[in-house]
Structure formats: C-alpha cells, structure tokens
Amino acid sequence: MSDTLIVAELADGKIKKTTHSAITFARQAGQPFSILVIGAGAKAAAAELTGFGAKAVLVADDASLASYVAERFAPTVVEVARSGGFGVVVATASSFGKDLMPRVAAALDAGYAGDISAVSADGGKLSYKRPMFAGNAYGHCTISTATQIVSVRQSEFTAAEPSGGASDVKDVAVAPAGPGADRVEFVKFDQVKSARPALGEAKVIVAGGRALKERFNEVLEPLADALGAGVGASRAACDAGYAPSDYQVGQTGKIVAPALYFAIGISGAIQHLAGMKGSKVIVAVNKDGDAPIFQVADYGLVADLFGVVPELTSAVIAAKG
Numbered sequence: 001m002s003d004t005l006i007v008a009e010l011a012d013g014k015i016k017k018t019t020h021s022a023i024t025f026a027r028q029a030g031q032p033f034s035i036l037v038i039g040a041g042a043k044a045a046a047a048e049l050t051g052f053g054a055k056a057v058l059v060a061d062d063a064s065l066a067s068y069v070a071e072r073f074a075p076t077v078v079e080v081a082r083s084g085g086f087g088v089v090v091a092t093a094s095s096f097g098k099d100l101m102p103r104v105a106a107a108l109d110a111g112y113a114g115d116i117s118a119v120s121a122d123g124g125k126l127s128y129k130r131p132m133f134a135g136n137a138y139g140h141c142t143i144s145t146a147t148q149i150v151s152v153r154q155s156e157f158t159a160a161e162p163s164g165g166a167s168d169v170k171d172v173a174v175a176p177a178g179p180g181a182d183r184v185e186f187v188k189f190d191q192v193k194s195a196r197p198a199l200g201e202a203k204v205i206v207a208g209g210r211a212l213k214e215r216f217n218e219v220l221e222p223l224a225d226a227l228g229a230g231v232g233a234s235r236a237a238c239d240a241g242y243a244p245s246d247y248q249v250g251q252t253g254k255i256v257a258p259a260l261y262f263a264i265g266i267s268g269a270i271q272h273l274a275g276m277k278g279s280k281v282i283v284a285v286n287k288d289g290d291a292p293i294f295q296v297a298d299y300g301l302v303a304d305l306f307g308v309v310p311e312l313t314s315a316v317i318a319a320k321g
Contacts, residue, residue: 002087004033007077008049009096013041015048017201018092020159023052025090025152027160030121034058036080036172038073040066046169051162058084062174067189068096071181074103079175081108081147088126093151094200101151107178111143117156134251134274154200155257155278199249202230204260207249207276210236211265211286211305216243219309220264226316232256232276234266250275265305268293285309 004026009016015037026033034056037046042061049057060076077100081089089104091097093115105112117138118129128150130139199205206224208216208231216237224231233243235250249256251274261279266272268284268291276282277296284297285305294300301308 002031002085003055004029004031004088004090005077005081005084005086006033006035006054007089007091007097007100008035008037008045009092009094010037010039010042010045013045015045016094017159018094018097018154019049020052020161021092021152021154021157022090023054023160024157025116025119025150026088027053028119028121028157029088029126031088034084034086035167036060036077038065038076039068040064043169043171050167050169051164052160052167053163053165054167057167057169058172059169060172060174064177065174067186069181069184069186070099070103071178071184073100074107075175075178076172077104078107080172086147088148088150090150090152092154092157094154097151101149103178105149108147108149109145110147110149111145112149113141113143114151115153116150117153119150119152131274134270135277136270153255155255196224197228197230199230199232199247199254199256202256202258204229204262205232205249205256205258205276205279206230206262206264207232207234207247207266208237208243208264209234209266210240210242212237212242213240214242215306219306223262223309223313223316226313226320227260229260229262230258234269234272236269263293263297264309266293267291268296 006022008019032055035054036058038060042059046057046059113128116128120127204227206229208220232249233247237243238245238248251271255275257278259280261282263284282297284293284300289302
C-alpha cells in the first residue's frame, strides 16, 4: 500500500480538530502520510500541522477557495492524489468530509468507505469497520481499486497529538474548478456563535430532551456554564423547537464521544444512542426508571430533573469554590 493523503479541514483560518482524527487513522494504517491543507489562508494554517510526523504538509492556498464549495475543492484534492500517487485519501466524516470525499472518489474512479469506525492492516492490505443500523451491527470491507477513499468517524478515532519533528511545507497548484462550479454560488454560512465548546470538540456535553420543554435553556445552561460544557439536544427537543438544530446529537445529528456526557430528560431512543454511546462516562437523569438511556449510562438517577439539575449545578459551583 502506498502513502496516505490526509485532507485537512479549515475554519476561520485555523485547522479544525476533526483533522486530528484523520491523522490518527493514518498512523493506524501504518503507511507514511502527507497532509493537504486547502483553502484561502491555508499557508498560515499549515504551520499547525508540521509537528505530527507527516512526510510533507502540502498547501493549496488561493482566494478562490475562501468559502467551501465542493466543485472548487474536489479537483485540487483529486489532482494532488493522482500526481502524488497516494494509495489512500482520507478526511474526517464531518459535513465537510461527507460532502467532499464521495466526489473525490467518483473523479478518481475509486472505491469509497465512508464513516468508518476502525481500520486494520494485514500484510499491507487495509480492512475497514463500518457501523450499520445505528451502530447495532458492524460490517467489514476492503477496497480493491488502486486508490482508496475513506472518511473516518471522529468519535472513534482519538485526536492525534504532535509527535515531534518538523514536516516540510510545500505549495501545490490549485486545479481548475470542476464542471458545474460556475452554476454554484456560496451565499452564506449561518453559523451558531457560542462561547461554549463546539459539540465535536467538547470534553463535557450537557444534553437535554423534550421533557425540558420551554425551560430547556433555563435548566441546562447554568450547568453547562459551571462545567465549561457544550450543550446538546435530542432530535425530539430540536423538532419541538426547544433547542436549535445545531445542538442535535444522534444518528441524524452530530456523533460525539466526550469524556463526560449528561443525558437530561432524554429517553434514549436508538437514534440518539447512535450519536453518543461512545462517550467515556454517561450520566442520565430521567423520572422513568425504565428509560432505555439507563442501559448505556454509567451513572443514573431516577428523579425529577427540574429539581435535580439545579441542585447539581449548585453543587458544581460550590465545589469549584
């Protein structure tokens, strides 16, 4: 198997933590790897990745890549993969990776393993583990094409830490935009701005369900603030309008695996469990003792959340002094 190419993800001119999960994949695959940083401002951001053991950090920096549009990004990834002879091209299965990598696979006529949760190498041949049916079953697959395209589930690959050294930084040409790019226009990105950690990067998440109703923010935000946590929600809470859709954790929302996850008033439907059951420690509060969430919780409290959560918040604040 030849070298691996990691496609880094940028946000506001900085490398997103999602990229570190793809680096972990490359290390586990056991082949030398390079990192492609693509986007406007990529040159400055590339310096963040020189200490992770890559053979090279490749930079495609151009004003035309100021805002992500797949039709403009994919051709450069394809050209770098092709000209560099990379055997595996990988990104994290964020919204960026899920949108970009299938297009790269199609352009390279390559097999694609999406949203994988593990990789194993046997005699230089890679096998990929993929969750199915909301994580209740797993499949294993190999790819037989010369180039393999992969996206990795962030919650299953621990963020890589710097390994030392200083990779060479090399400029690569930006390829012409792909077919249809002139018919696609970036309009705007409605980003939810918050002082709290993003769900994909938070070490602690406080998530609430539909049971909180209109008191969602009133009950959860003080606890989240006391813990320095991100705030999440079940799909039911988002659909009911109690929480913004950006908070949604689950099969059709964000997949997370923080060190500590609070499930407050969440019953534990299979779709929600698929998005958070990889959390290191799960604490559940629900007045229904038969709620499925207690089957995956490390600590569970059968009680009225409207009484318990404020008490917990006060205890956390007092403990912090």
